[in-house]
Amino acid sequence: MSPEQVQQLVQEIERKDLSTAAHTWRVVLYTRAMLEEFGVEHGVIDLVTQAAALHDIGKVVIPDAILQKPGKLSDEEYEIIKLHPVAGYARMLKMGVSEEPILNLVRYHHERWDGLGYPFQAKGEEIPIGARVFAVIDAFDAMTSVRPYRSELGDRAAERALLELQAGMGTRYWSEGVEAFTDLFHTGRLDYILHYFNDEVPVPAFAAARREEFDAIKRRVTRGD
Template sequence: MNWDTLEKLNRAVELKDASTAAHTARVALYSQAVAESLGLAVEQVERVVAAAIVHDIGKIDIPSTILAKPGRLTPEEFEVMKTHTVLGHRRLLEMGERDPVVLDLVRSHHERLDGSGYPDGLVGHAIPVAARLFAVIDTFDAMTSLRPYREEVGEQAAQRALEELRERAGTWYWPEAVGAFVDLYKQRGLTWILHHFNDRESMRDLSAPSAAELADLCRDLSSGKARS
């Protein structure tokens, strides 16, 4: 998948749900750092980042009344929201995407090791590696980003999220990915990612980085230039 295509898909989701722009930027940068720390090859790291950028493409097909609801979803609404994984996977296939890393991550990033995730209830190593890795990142970001029903978040929320990931490691989340993410967050100064791309700011000014700019930021993060 080339960067032009990634850019179009990224912007399409952003137009449907403005807060997704900041979320996409953060998870792409987190993915870069964690994938590298786990020793993935350069090409595979790039594919994981590409998949992270389009992981929520299925939200294009979710009703705006659910995506932008100013409050928690009802059980019925959550069932609709869960279909974004299958819808995104289908959309990419229809576009001709054949990269298994991208397809697997988009479909399976909400699976859990114990089989309690969705959409397929996969267990353990049946969950693709990229999806197991990304599930940790996506969960952390969901717990530390702004929501209509959540006040400002900061380092206290981040520490609670890290603790929950540790508690669920081996049950819901891949222990290696949890360990790598927790270590990186504490030791490599990844807090700037959490604070730099703020959802509320992205809602006011849709100037979040493009897919190509995210690629540059990822390279800077890899070399240490992006830290602050």
């Protein structure tokens, strides 16, 4: 997949919805930190973080009234949201994307270990390993991001999210993925992502000391630098 294609799609996400864009860059950083922690080679890290940046590309076809709704979605609205993995996968194929890590992450990131996810109800080892791990990261960020109905933020939200992930081990989530993410979180390596992001701008605000690092990662994802 060319850097130009990645940049085009990332810009579409940023134009569509600021909250989705902020979520996208948080999960990119969580994903990269996790892969680096486990010594994955740089070429694979770059490809998987590229996939993380595009995992929600299918949301660009979701109506704004649903995607940006401040309160809880109705059952009908949720069914529409659940179409985004298929829409994103179709978009990737139409663009000629052939890299399996990207296609798998876009297609399977809402599947559950017990087979009760969507859109394919894949279960267990039917789910590609990258998508299994990413589902943990994606869920953690969803549970710790700023929302009008959420009173807990920062460390309190993170601890609650980790407990929810652990409660879902073997059902919603791949147990090894939850354990690995929890261990990494407790090293403190992810604190800056949790504390210096918000959902109000396309590229979330960072402490100055982290800004250069983030800009370098964004260039690698969108331009291949």
